[in-house]
Amino acid sequence: xxxxxxxxxxxxxxxxxxxxxxxxxxxxxxxxxxxxxxxxxxxxxxxxxxxxxxxxxxxxxxxxxxxxxxxxxxxxxxxxxxxxxxxxxxxxxxxxxxxxxxxxxxxxxxxxxxxxxxxxxxxxxxxxxxxxxxxxxxxxxxxxxxxxxxxxxxxxxxxxxxxxxxxxxxxxxxxxxxxxxxxxxxxxxxxxxxxxxxxxxxxxxxxxxxxxxxxxxxxxxxxxxxxxxxxxxxxxxxxxxxxxxxxxxxxxxxxxxxxxxxxxxxxxxxxxxxxxxxxxxxxxxxxxxxxxxxxxxxxxxxxxxxxxxxxxxxxxxxxxxxxxxxxxxxxxxxxxxxxxxxxxxxxxxxxxxxxxxxxxxxxxxxxxxxxxxxxxxxxxxxxxxxxxxxxxxxxxxxxxxxxxxxxxxxxxxxxxxxxxxxxxxxxxxxxxxxxxxxxxxxxxxxxxxxxxxxxxxxxxxxxxxxxxxxxxxxxxxxxxxxxxxxxxxxxxxxxxxxxxxxxxxxxxxxxxxxxxxxxxxxxxxxxxxxxxxx
RNA sequence: CGGGGUGUGGCCCAGUCCGGUUAAGGCGCCUGGUUUGGGACCAGGAGACCGCAGGUUCGAAUCCUGCCACCCCGACCA
Numbered sequence: 145x146x147x148x149x150x151x152x153x154x155x156x157x158x159x160x161x162x163x164x165x166x167x168x169x170x171x172x173x174x175x176x177x178x179x180x181x182x183x184x185x186x187x188x189x190x191x192x193x194x195x196x197x198x199x200x201x202x203x204x205x206x207x208x209x210x211x212x213x214x215x216x217x218x219x220x221x222x223x224x225x226x227x228x229x230x231x232x233x234x235x236x237x238x239x240x241x242x243x244x245x246x247x248x249x250x251x252x253x254x255x256x257x258x259x260x261x262x263x264x265x266x267x268x269x270x271x272x273x274x275x276x277x278x279x280x281x282x283x284x285x286x287x288x289x290x291x292x293x294x295x296x297x298x299x300x301x302x303x304x305x306x307x308x309x310x311x312x313x314x315x316x317x318x319x320x321x322x323x324x325x326x327x328x329x330x331x332x333x334x335x336x337x338x339x340x341x342x343x344x345x346x347x348x349x350x351x352x353x354x355x356x357x358x359x360x361x362x363x364x365x366x367x368x369x370x371x372x373x374x375x376x377x378x379x380x381x382x383x384x385x386x387x388x389x390x391x392x393x394x395x396x397x398x399x400x401x402x403x404x405x406x407x408x409x410x411x412x413x414x415x416x417x418x419x420x421x422x423x424x425x426x427x428x429x430x431x432x433x434x435x436x437x438x439x440x441x442x443x444x445x446x447x448x449x450x451x452x453x454x455x456x457x458x459x460x461x462x463x464x465x466x467x468x469x470x471x472x473x474x475x476x477x478x479x480x481x482x483x484x485x486x487x488x489x490x491x492x493x494x495x496x497x498x499x500x501x502x503x504x505x506x507x508x509x510x511x512x513x514x515x516x517x518x519x520x521x522x523x524x525x526x527x528x529x530x531x532x533x534x535x536x537x538x539x540x541x542x543x544x545x546x547x548x549x550x551x552x553x554x555x556x557x558x559x560x561x562x563x564x565x566x567x568x569x570x571x572x573x574x575x576x577x578x579x580x581x582x583x584x585x586x587x588x589x590x591x592x593x594x595x596x597x598x599x600x601x602x603x604x605x606x607x608x609x610x611x612x613x614x615x616x617x618x619x620x621x622x623x624x625x626x627x628x629x630x631x632x633x634x635x636x637x638x639x640x641x642x643x644x645x646x647x648x649x650x651x652x653x654x655x656x657x658x659x660x661x662x663x664x665x666x667x668x669x670x671x672x673x674x675x676x677x678x
Numbered sequence: 679c680g681g682g683g684u685g686u687g688g689c690c691c692a693g694u695c696c697g698g699u700u701a702a703g704g705c706g707c708c709u710g711g712u713u714u715g716g717g718a719c720c721a722g723g724a725g726a727c728c729g730c731a732g733g734u735u736c737g738a739a740u741c742c743u744g745c746c747a748c749c750c751c752g753a754c755c756a
Contacts, residue, residue, distance in 0.1 A: 191717080219748080274754065310756095344679095344754055351755070404756095412756095424756060463756055494715050533716040540716095551715055561715075678756090 191541065194475045199419040203470060207348045210478045210542050212465065220346040220353035227542065228465065230486035232356065235464060236336065238388055238484075239358065242380050248332040248360060253314050255338075256305035261313040265438040268312065271405020275342040277307040307340040312406065312431075312457060315361045316439040323363060323453060325444050330373070331363040349466035350423075350678055357461035363453040365443065367432075370454035371409075374430040377458040378411040381426035389464070390481040390594035391415050391471040392601055393425055394624075394673060396649025401633050404457075408432035414648045414673065416601045417470040420622020422648045422675035425467050428458035466678075472566075472593045478543025479566055481593060482586040489515060489522045489582060490544045492535045494551035503555045511548065511560070514579055520586070540565060545589050546582060566593050607671070611662045614674070618645045624675050628668035630661035638663060645674045 191209060195202045208214055212228030215221075224232065240250070256279060263269045283299030286292075308314065315333075323331060336358045346352045360377060364370040378395055385393045393413035403410040407429035415425045436442070436452035445451050472479040482488050491508045495501040508524050515522045523544075525535055532549065539547055549561040560578060563570040566589045573581050604623030608614045617625050629635060629647065640646050654670040661668050 215748090339756095341755070343756095345750090345752095355756080357756080427756075459756080461756060492715095496714060500714095528714090531714050531716090531718065533714080533718080535717085536715095537717045549715065553715075 191537070192475060192477065195418060202475070203466075204348065206469060206473060206477060207466075210469075212469070212478075213348050215348070218353075220343060222348050222352050222354075224356075224462070227486065231468070231480070231484055232462060232465060234484045234486065235388075236358075239380075239384055239460070240334075240336075242384065243334050243358075243360065246332075246376065246380065248334045248362075250335060251333050252335050252337070253311050253318065255308055257308050257311070257314045259304045259306055261317055262306055264313060265406050265434055267434070268406035268438075272309045272341075276309055277340045277342055279305040279307065308337075309339055309341045310457075310459075311335065311337070311339075311359055312361065312435055313439070316435040316441060316455070319361075319363055319453075320439050320441045323441055323443050326365050326446055329363055329365045329443060329453065330369065332360075332373075333362065334358055334360040347466075349462055349469070351463075355462045357459050359457060359459040362456045363436075363441070364455070365445065365451070365453065367454050370432075370456050371430050374409070374411055374428045374456045374458070377456070378413065378426070378428040381428065381458075381460060382413050384460075385413055385415065385425055385467075386594065388481065388483045389468055389471065390483075390590055390597065391425070391467060392594065392598045394649060394651055395653075396651040396673065398427075398649060399633070399636060399647050399672075401636055402647065404429045406431060406434055407457075408434070411652075412649050414675075415467055415471065416597075416604055416624060416675070417467070417678070418600065419470075420604055420676075422624065422673075422677040423463075423467050423470070424648070424677065425464060426458070426460040429456060431455035431457060471597050473543065476568070477541030479593060480543035480545060482545045482590050485543065485545050486521065487523045487539075487542075487544045488520050488586060489546045489548060490535075490539045491522065491524045491548045491550060492532050492539075493524075493526055494532045494549060496552075500552045503552060504550050507555055507560075508550050511550075511578060515582060518579060518583065520582065536563075540568075546585055548578075548582075564589055566596075608662065609659075614639075614645075614662050615643055618643045618674070618676065622676065624648070624673050626671045626673055627662045628659035628670075629672045630664050630666035630668055632664075635661060635663050639674070643676075645676050648673045648675050648677060 192205055193201050207228075210227070211225050212231070213222045213224045216223045243250075259278070262272065262276070280301055281295050281297075281299050282301060283296040284293045285296040287294045319331060322328060336356075338354055338356050339359075340354050343351050343353055362370070362373050364373060382393050382395050385391045393415045395411070395413055398404075398410040398412055404427060409430040411428045411430075412424050413426045415423050417423055431454075433452040433454060435455050441453050442450045443453055468480070468484070469478060472481070491512060493501065493504045493508050495504050505526065508526070512522055512524045525539075527535075530538075536547065536549075543565060545565050547563045547565070549563070551561075554560050554572075557572075558575045559572050560575070561570055562573055562578075562581060562585070564585055601624070604621070605626060606617050606621070606623060607626045608617060609627075614625055614627055617623070625645070636647055650670070650672045654672070656669055657671070659668045659671065660666065
C-alpha cells in the first residue's frame, strides 16, 4: 500500500521526508566535522609506529616504507623492490664469494620436479607434501562462453610437476649420472634459485609463498667428510651473519622434531630479534646416505667396492633480509650494517640561491670523488625537488649509515656536518678530516651495531632450573631460555603446547653438566636453547 | 579449513547503523609563486563504474541476496 502511494504521489512523500532529513543532516554534519578533526590529529604523528607499541606492525610498515618490498597482486608473494634487492645482491655477492673460496661451483636445476621424484625419500615427501604447488596442465584455451580463458582439460600432464619446494630430489636424480668413481668426489655444487612453499600465512621476507635462496648440494665419499662439509658451511653462515650482517648467532643442531625432512642431522644458526623472538637464519644438513639410496647414487671406491655417497645440503634465503631489518633497526627506520648497505654515505647539499648551490655543489662533487676512490659507495642527492629536511628523514628511514650535509656555512668554514645513523649523532668535521672520519665511522658503526645486538642477546638469555621460571620468562620477558631437557619429543611437544616455545637448538658449545629436565626431572647432560620463534 | 574484520581517486580513509545537497578530508601528483641547516607555505588543478553481480525503491556507497578479494587470530612452516 505504501509503495503504491509513493509510486503515485512521489512529490508529496519526497517533500515530507525532506523536512525530516534537513534536521537530520544538520546533526550529522556536525558529528562528521568533529570526527574529521580527531582523525587528522592521529595521522599527523610519526611515520612509523614505535617498536614498543606494536613490533609486528613496525616491521611490516618499515619493510614497505623503506622501499624494500611490497605485497604483490599474487597472494603470499612479494615484489622485492630495487632498494631491497640491492641489499639482497650484496648478500649474494659476499656469500657467493665465500662458497667459491671453499671450492663450490654454481649450477642451475629445473624449477619443476616430477611428482614421483619427491616421493622417493619417505621422510622428505612427508615433510613437504602439504605445501607443494602442483602443475597439472600445460595449455589454456578460450572459454566457450567467450569470457576469458580456461584450462584446457585435454592438456592434462601424464605426470604432474611439482614446483620445487627444495631441490634435493631433482639434484640427486641428476647426480646419479655424474658420479661413478671416488675420483668424481667430492661434488660441490650450489644454486641460486627461487622456491615455492605454499604457506598459510605469509609475511614479507620472513615467510612468503615464493622466496629466493641458495641451496648447496654436495656429495662425498665418506661420512666424516660430509659431516665436515656440513659444519664448514654452518661456520660460513655464522661468519657471514656476524661479520657482515653484524648479527650475533648461536650455532647448534636441531632436535629430531625440528630437523629437515630427510636429514640425519640439521645444523642451524639462530638469531634473536629485538622483540625477544628467535629466528632461524640458516641451516646446514647432513643427509647421510638417504638420498643416495633413494636415487641409487653409488661410486666405486679406491678398493673397487660399490658404495653409496654421503650427502649434505645447506641454504639461506631472503629471510635474511627480515633478520637484517629486525636485528638493528629503530623507531626512525632501518639501520643497515655498512658492509651490506647499498648506499654507505649520502651527501645532502643545502643552499638557497644559485650562487650558494654552485659553491656547495663543487665541494660535494670533490668529496664524492675522494670517497669513491676509497671504494665507498656514495650517493650525492642533488635533487632540487625535495628539501634537505625531507632527505634527512628519508635516508634515515632507509638506513643509510652516514650522512654528510654541506651548506654555505660549511664551504666558508671548510667543514661539513657528518651524521651517523646508528646513534643519530651529528658532528662538524674540517675538510681534511672527512675521508679518515668516514672510514673510521663505517667500521665503528659496523662494530657498534654488532655489539648492541650482542649485548641485547646476552641480556635476553636466561638460565632457568624450574618449569615455573621457564614459563615466566617466556611469557613476560621473551628471549632465549637455556634449560635442561630430557631429550624426548614428548617433553618438547608438551612445552610447545604449554608455552609456544620450541627448542631452537642444542648449542654446539653447550657445556657438559649434570642437570634435571625442567618438566620431567629426568637426568640431562646439557642445556638446550628455547624460545618463541618466527 | 575454522573464528573475526575490511573493501570508497595512487595511498590513509570519512560517510553505511537511520537511503536523499555536487561522495568529504589528509597524503601524494600536476601548474605557478614564495621557500631550502630536520619531512615548507600559499593559490589553482587533475584524478572515483563507492570490490563484482543481481534485487528492493521515485531515489542505493548506504537496505537485501549471492559471489570475489584482502587483512587479522588459530592449525602448518625457512
